[in-house]
Amino acid sequence: MLATTNQTNLGSAPDARTERLVAFYRQMLLIRRCEEESARAYAQGKIGGFLHLYIGQEAVAVGACATLEPDDYVVGTYRDHGLAIAKGMAPKTVLAELYGKVTGCSQGLGGSMHLFDAEHHMLGGYGIVGGHIPLAAGVAFASKYRKDGRVTLCFFGEGAVSIGGFHEACSLAALWKLPIVFVCENNEYSMGTPLSRTMAVEDVTLKADGYGMAKDRFFVRDVVEVESRIGEAVARARKDSEPTLIEARTYRFRGHSMSDPGKYRTPAELEERKKSDPLMRARAELESAALGDRLEQLEADVEREIEEAVRFAEESAEPGPELLEASTYAGPFAR
Amino acid sequence: MLATTNQTNLGSAPDARTERLVAFYRQMLLIRRCEEESARAYAQGKIGGFLHLYIGQEAVAVGACATLEPDDYVVGTYRDHGLAIAKGMAPKTVLAELYGKVTGCSQGLGGSMHLFDAEHHMLGGYGIVGGHIPLAAGVAFASKYRKDGRVTLCFFGEGAVSIGGFHEACSLAALWKLPIVFVCENNEYSMGTPLSRTMAVEDVTLKADGYGMAKDRFFVRDVVEVESRIGEAVARARKDSEPTLIEARTYRFRGHSMSDPGKYRTPAELEERKKSDPLMRARAELESAALGDRLEQLEADVEREIEEAVRFAEESAEPGPELLEASTYAGPFAR
Amino acid sequence: MPSVRYREALRQAMIEEMDRDERVFLMGEEVGHYQGAYKVSEGMLDRFGPTRVIDAPIAENGFAGIGVGAAMVGLRPIIEFMTWNFSAVAFDQILSNASKIRQMSGGQFTVPIVFRAPNASAAQVGAQHSHAMEHFYAHIPGLKIIAPAMPADAKGLLKTAIRDDNPVLCFEAETLYSVKGEVPDDPDYTLPLGLANVVRGGKDATIVAWSRIVHVALDAARALEKEGIDAEVIDLRSLRPLDIDTVLASVAKTHRAVVAGEGWPYGGVGAEIADRIQRLAFDELDAPIERVQTMDVPMPYNAKLEQLVIPQAMGIANAVKRSLYRS
Amino acid sequence: MPSVRYREALRQAMIEEMDRDERVFLMGEEVGHYQGAYKVSEGMLDRFGPTRVIDAPIAENGFAGIGVGAAMVGLRPIIEFMTWNFSAVAFDQILSNASKIRQMSGGQFTVPIVFRAPNASAAQVGAQHSHAMEHFYAHIPGLKIIAPAMPADAKGLLKTAIRDDNPVLCFEAETLYSVKGEVPDDPDYTLPLGLANVVRGGKDATIVAWSRIVHVALDAARALEKEGIDAEVIDLRSLRPLDIDTVLASVAKTHRAVVAGEGWPYGGVGAEIADRIQRLAFDELDAPIERVQTMDVPMPYNAKLEQLVIPQAMGIANAVKRSLYRS
Ligand SMILES: Cc1ncc(C[n+]2csc(CCOP(=O)(O)OP(=O)(O)O)c2C)c(N)n1
């Protein structure tokens, strides 16, 4: 059975909770707006390639990253804009990357699917499903090797749990007791494939027992609950150097990527799910807590930040050819 | 907890059991003697490459194959001599293959690790750990596609359960309900690596729940019990087209391959385990059932068959260069 | 002949062969309910049902291996990778199983399977999604490799591939799917593997290309024509078997050769063709064989840099001029 | 200088670098308690303990990826595959991650990692265990590739590889591990990547080889000497970067080139070298560049057929004679 939201057992007093919710709401909104602007720019042909939006899932990255120390690591998929911002990266470096500009976090060489930021320990978005999960285990391996006390959060979709990379990473992380949390963002679809055609079981975390790994599973409705649930796993990783497999049941409101018409689900289903949008849910709670003016203030700030980010992306220069060889090899180029 | 041998619940009257035991003992002995002769020939330099002996594990292949119809399929690893003989292949075609002769089951092109026999539906021994498990699932997929009612048995060691191929094959076989039985022969060592350094858990079948797959697990002491336990899974595959993950706890008495000094285990451990050799256990039971003369007769037959097989292998011709291109492509060669 | 798109030509090939032979099935990610990630298999689920058009989870190693096993016992799978990039996680199934089983079994088992997918650069899909994977696979004996550039060839070669008893890998391109051309609708139309096609006759220099770059080479030839250079363009169509005779005949006429294709410069199909020409037509060559390939760097996301990195008509034209000592 | 085996030379390199830099660790199957499947890491577990000499389960994709991730955050992993054949299941980690991360991250992250293993044919290990995998990897920008033939080179190049900030793949050979040679014991001894070595001077023809085949080429040269043919033998040592200048200088002298190496004929390192020679030394060549490779078939188990399929001294000698029009 899935645990449902229960604010009383969050161990934080209401007003403390409200304060957190304000901060989380701001981050979620920043991500939502950034994604909306990306979609617009994509439609205008200012962004190319694949564009996978995080709209609807913001509470996962925001709640998860809230449990981390600045030095902790995150590793994600191609659906990485929200994670990047939640880990502290500025929307302008994200948007500039999507625009393919040299001011982007990856100098315009990586693009939407490959956001990296050494300063914020964002170790990248990756495009091969499952390919980044062993890599994330390696980052956690390094923390254990160096005893630096850091934790690694690795994000992936439910479509990734059937692939070998997931299995090998979980097997090794459990065997070697690595300080990592595997966060499966189960948004019920892998491109056009519903859960029922991805797995014979609905519960992803049943696999944890086979690895001898701790597990947790919950519906994502309340961002503060996400923080507390993932916080337990992060603490387990940091204190006991034990990995955890987490399944966060969520939902994406846009297509798999901009090129996906999304015919595999009904408009009715989509509308129904939008009603429990964690972002709107947070906003409603803050309004009912009579924080209307603070909300207005905050939303105006976010608008300004996004406007500036878009302008920054639009006005930045493109990377030059001199970057090609220099970014391929460290040191002299090899042929 | 592992179920232990219990002859009373085998559902076969003692004499019926004895009859089966005679037949199984003969096959196990045939395999044992064939392996011993291979080891001798290897020491004499008559067999090259890798040689992985099945000595100690005979009861698994013999008990498992006894549950199959002639048209059912088996797929195995590089440790495949016992499986080949248990599936009905003549020791002489196996030995000739090990000798690299054209009369071998794979015309001397495959060698010890790659025994194939279309007639007996032995779909091969494979050298890449885990690589043959999806392939075996594909054979089962074909049976379901054609509704031919056949079952596929896939064998692999416990060292294979951490690799992606195992995971993907199990995931797909469970999702698509394929008529296959995955038999993990857990002989406690993966080359020099004991169980404890291979997995964080001791029970391989814990993974089955994560795939939504049926499972069974037992110690291999009595070959007749192996037949009945695997028989249940084969029936499940044939009747309900449901896969099963089986863990058969066994032990190998020789090194991983001929080049393995086996320093990772003590002579004492080895001697102790040899005491519960299923082959000797069967022989003892037959002796106490006062079948002494039948045993002598049977053992003499086996000796004769092995002697002839060795002579056949020694005297056979080697494959010629004309086989190289013809075996690479069906039809005209492509460059 | 009806004019159809490359995408439909492939679909016609699959539908005709599935109508003709019930052992043939299509398996891959999103090939069914989603109608194909690039709509190649559009409508096929409705036509053949879920037992013959199978949506697979993301487990390339798993379903590639399932295809190999099914082929061993007599089915004729068509395995679609969403793109060839993703075959990297199934590399072992193709290298160690598909291409080896006939030989390892002493000829007892064959693997009549087709692996197909779009290949090489698309538009700004970045470093992990732009690999020209044919260079890895063409190296492997036991496999056959086709890389059609034209709709009619795509249909004829894919039909032959499905009927072939060996593993055949078909390299398509997202940027080719909407290319139109005349395509025979005769269900008996097939095209033998290993025959190159001279898509443009010329006397001054030979341009050897395959897949999307054939079209780029034709652009280059048109540009050269304006400068009075008459280039012959050869579309290899199939990379293994490789029709070197057609290439040599052309070089014997032009005495100059340029090999152009997507993929990094080191080794691969381009180097093989250059090596065969110098070995087999040494005395015919009046200039070094030129090569035009993707630059030796991972594919950048930025649009301008991406175009700089992949082969362009201008680059091919310049290579032809170098071979004519006209630059 | 002390005379040591190739196997010990590799071990010295790893031990010296691990003594010098605690960020360096060794991970792989059976590298610890078992003392190495081929005894390369013998004694290292005792010396460095289980945190730095790590026995891995059979999960190449997993521990190759773990190496890449650990390298991104500053460790310097040495990942040993039991043989290069098994890297096929980790191919994606090397192609899509190790070689791409520096570029995808806009230069923010580097991947200082070494992958090493024995490569190519051993003795009768069959079709799945005899792959010459360098031909797949040398194609990939972002990687460096070394393939030493001599103990001293093995040590010097591996030490440099461990200190390199890029992914370096080291191709060894089971059949080379017991080859003896003089090896410097100075812990500061290193050898730069990308320098070929003329292991035998000669004026009549140039033989270009790497790894085990260098020794076969030297046998061929000795045989040719008896026939009055003076062949120069170049040991490439490193395949990417590739020291083409040394090759060209030799060809400028001999005007004849034979490229010899294990691995199938189609594409790969051999085709690349032939292509570069014809492009960069076209006017120097008095004969076509010859190639001697493994036959274009999977490796057979039978001992005689295996020897027929892999390059032999006789085959190399005959190729040299062909290039001299002496046959
Ligand atoms: C190995 C591999 N196979 C296929 C793809 C193509 N692909 C990209 S995303 C995707 C769906 C992934 O779904 P899921 O894991 O649930 O993540 P989500 O997109 O829902 O966040 C697929 C099939 C890929 N990138 N890598």
Ligand SMILES: Cc1ncc(C[n+]2csc(CCOP(=O)(O)OP(=O)(O)O)c2C)c(N)n1
């Ligand atoms: C992918 C891959 N990695 C490594 C190897 C080398 N190898 C061959 S057998 C083996 C041990 C396998 O142990 P297990 O699965 O328990 O089977 P057993 O030998 O005990 O029957 C290893 C590591 C291989 N063949 N394939």
Ligand SMILES: [Mg+2]
């Ligand atoms: Mg999903």
Ligand SMILES: [Mg+2]
């Ligand atoms: Mg074992």
